[in-house]
Amino acid sequence: MTGLTRDDIDHILKLIDGSDFDSLKLETGDLKLELRRKGAGPATAAPAPSAPAAPAAPAATVPAPVVASGGGSEVPAPLLGTFYHAPKPGAAPFIKVGDTVTEDSVIGIIEVMKLMNQVTAGVAGTVTEILAPNGELVEHGQALIKVQPV
Amino acid sequence: MTPIKRIFIANRGEIAVRIIRTCRALGIETVLGVSQADRDSLGAQLADRAVVLGPAPSTQSYLKVGTVVQAALGTGCDAIHPGYGFLSENKALAEACANEGLIFIGPSPDNLDAVGDKLTARTHAENAKVPLVPGGSVDTVEEAQALATAVGFPMLIKAVAGGGGRGMKRVDRAEDLPAQLDLAISEAAAAFGDGRVYLERYVTVGRHVEVQILSDGEAILHAGERDCSVQRRYQKVVEEAPAPHLPEAMRKGLHDAAIAYARHINYRSLGTVEFLVDVERGEFYFLEMNARVQVEHPVTEAITGLDLIALQIAIAEGRPLGMTQDDIVLTGHAIECRLNAEDPDNGFMPSPGRVSQAWFPSMPGLRVDTHMTPGAMIPPYYDSMVAKLITHGTTRDEAIATMQTALKVCALTGVKTNAGLHAAIMGDETFQQGGVDTAYLPGLLARIQQGGKA
Numbered sequence: 001m002t003g004l005t006r007d008d009i010d011h012i013l014k015l016i017d018g019s020d021f022d023s024l025k026l027e028t029g030d031l032k033l034e035l036r037r038k039g040a041g042p043a044t045a046a047p048a049p050s051a052p053a054a055p056a057a058p059a060a061t062v063p064a065p066v067v068a069s070g071g072g073s074e075v076p077a078p079l080l081g082t083f084y085h086a087p088k089p090g091a092a093p094f095i096k097v098g099d100t101v102t103e104d105s106v107i108g109i110i111e112v113m114k115l116m117n118q119v120t121a122g123v124a125g126t127v128t129e130i131l132a133p134n135g136e137l138v139e140h141g142q143a144l145i146k147v148q149p150v
Numbered sequence: 151m152t153p154i155k156r157i158f159i160a161n162r163g164e165i166a167v168r169i170i171r172t173c174r175a176l177g178i179e180t181v182l183g184v185s186q187a188d189r190d191s192l193g194a195q196l197a198d199r200a201v202v203l204g205p206a207p208s209t210q211s212y213l214k215v216g217t218v219v220q221a222a223l224g225t226g227c228d229a230i231h232p233g234y235g236f237l238s239e240n241k242a243l244a245e246a247c248a249n250e251g252l253i254f255i256g257p258s259p260d261n262l263d264a265v266g267d268k269l270t271a272r273t274h275a276e277n278a279k280v281p282l283v284p285g286g287s288v289d290t291v292e293e294a295q296a297l298a299t300a301v302g303f304p305m306l307i308k309a310v311a312g313g314g315g316r317g318m319k320r321v322d323r324a325e326d327l328p329a330q331l332d333l334a335i336s337e338a339a340a341a342f343g344d345g346r347v348y349l350e351r352y353v354t355v356g357r358h359v360e361v362q363i364l365s366d367g368e369a370i371l372h373a374g375e376r377d378c379s380v381q382r383r384y385q386k387v388v389e390e391a392p393a394p395h396l397p398e399a400m401r402k403g404l405h406d407a408a409i410a411y412a413r414h415i416n417y418r419s420l421g422t423v424e425f426l427v428d429v430e431r432g433e434f435y436f437l438e439m440n441a442r443v444q445v446e447h448p449v450t451e452a453i454t455g456l457d458l459i460a461l462q463i464a465i466a467e468g469r470p471l472g473m474t475q476d477d478i479v480l481t482g483h484a485i486e487c488r489l490n491a492e493d494p495d496n497g498f499m500p501s502p503g504r505v506s507q508a509w510f511p512s513m514p515g516l517r518v519d520t521h522m523t524p525g526a527m528i529p530p531y532y533d534s535m536v537a538k539l540i541t542h543g544t545t546r547d548e549a550i551a552t553m554q555t556a557l558k559v560c561a562l563t564g565v566k567t568n569a570g571l572h573a574a575i576m577g578d579e580t581f582q583q584g585g586v587d588t589a590y591l592p593g594l595l596a597r598i599q600q601g602g603k604a
Contacts, residue, residue, distance in 0.1 A: 080203050080217050082224060113216035113246070137224025139202040140211075141186060 073123050074143035081110035085134040099127045107145055125149040151468040154178055154229045154253060158222035161233030166193035167521045169231050172459040181225040183218055185211035187529040192521040201225060206531045212236045219246045229253035238442040239266060255466040257419040257441045264415040265439040268310050275436040278414035280407045283435040285350025291328045294349055298327060301351045309338035310346035317341060320352055355587045357427040359393045361408035362450045364461055366471045367418035372405045373454050374480045376446055379588050387591060388575055389446035390485045391453050394546060394584030404434055420462040429587055448519060452484035452542040483546040485553050489537040491528045493566040502530035506564035515542050515552040528565055546584060550576050574598060
């Protein structure tokens with residue numbers, strides 16, 4: 001059997017992202033691929049049918065858990081609130097497409113009732129897309145930006 | 151008057167679906183705040199929009215005042231409906247709504263204050279000349295002993311901050327009092343962060359009867375009473391309206407007392423005043439007032455024909471009730487069975503999991519309030535109540551008979567439920583006679599266990 005290409009893996013990741021499952025084990029010939037969703041996946045809904053008593057997700061605070069996804073890693077909102085790209089109105093945004101971020105880089109601010117929470121990337125790489133618009137409500141787990149890991 | 155256009159529902163399960171039902175009927179848009187575990191729930195599918203508040207544990211989602219308010223503002227809602235439980239009687243939420251220009255569909259922060267603390271509620275009852283269980287607050291063992299001597303055993307120690315049956319201790323003998331009091335105080339401090347307790351007479355044969363109140367601030371009306379005496383560990387299992395075999399003088403006394411209490415605290419919203427009916431003495435005592443819609447509100451809706459959620463919204467909009475006491479006519483009898491995902495054969499352990507079949511066909515005289523659908527997930531994080539079966543008949547016998555049929559026909563499979571227990575209650579002669587007290591269900595459960603059947 002031929003090995004999987006990077007594109008194949010990206011495709012598999014996309015399929016899992018859109019599914020109800022948290023992990024996947026694939027064995028074909030010499031190849032063994034094991035994928036597991038990190039933390040509670042934002043893109044999917046209900047827990048897997050066979051695991052009703054899934055342990056409670058840990059208190060999600062900044063930094064955000066990073067979820068692997070098709071074209072890179074999506075950085076989900078660690079909490080519900082208003083997402084701001086910049087430290088204050090009129091200021092330059094924390095990041096823009098093409099920037100290099102480290103795990104600790106601040107990518108934005110989420111405001112909950114006048115409390116400002118800095119959100120860090122949680123992953124190192126290159127910013128490929130800013131997904132959540134400035135000044136709008138983001139849900140818990142909603143993808144904020146996309147990062148191509150280094 | 152401020153017409154509401156979009157309501158943020160800060161709750162889950164069947165009550166979220168129930169609120170959506172009325173909002174759709176009224177042409178009001180809904181946004182449901184859900185936890186991650188509930189994003190596929192029926193409510194999330196039926197609401198115009200659903201937003202994820204946070205992770206599954208309610209302390210990180212449904213109980214976060216700031217997050218709920220932010221979500222309501224961010225989704226363009228003009229009001230918040232808190233349902234029951236969770237933040238429904240939370241003063242901080244009511245105040246945050248007021249500060250942010252949102253309508254809280256419930257009473258004022260002052261009203262919540264007046265009923266939230268049991269001691270304050272007691273003082274208001276005293277001032278409103280509403281009868282109270284003999285008792286009072288105590289700080290020391292000496293005070294407790296003096297009070298117990300005056301009132302007589304058995305007595306109940308209650309946490310001031312407790313509720314829903316939590317933080318209560320029964321003391322039968324004077325020599326047990328000091329140790330039990332110390333225990334109650336430390337337990338209350340640990341569980342509620344408030345060590346204050348009070349003592350009251352333990353009514354041996356008591357019925358739990360509550361009166362539904364509707365108030366627009368001017369007119370204060372009652373919508374009859376409900377009997378919720380079928381309880382297990384202070385949790386209601388079966389409710390009905392009206393309360394069976396109540397002397398008419400006492401029924402009227404209960405209604406009048408509830409209105410007097412609501413009027414005394416200038417209550418404005420939907421609310422329920424709970425009483426303990428002392429069967430042996432033929433008296434009744436004020437227990438507490440619940441400043442929210444109750445789980446068991448459908449039995450009142452069945453016998454009055456009112457939509458209590460619609461009235462609650464109308465009051466919140468500042469509209470007058472537009473009716474008088476004479477307009478509220480009680481017809482027939484209604485019974486509600488709370489279907490819980492729990493295992494009666496295994497100490498009523500919660501039984502979460504994936505529902506395989508959920509079938510509640512419509513039948514004459516049956517209403518079902520539920521968020522269950524085939525394939526629905528019952529997460530382990532929340533209350534185990536998953537459906538309410540409500541039957542209405544011209545007589546109590548008829549309502550019971552319809553309930554017995556409904557329990558045979560309806561199906562909720564994949565998880566364990568207490569449907570068998572409901573069938574046992576409905577088929578039990580003592581329940582059928584009516585007017586059971588709060589000791590009834592524990593007694594029935596003991597009888598069932600001895601009989602060796604499920």
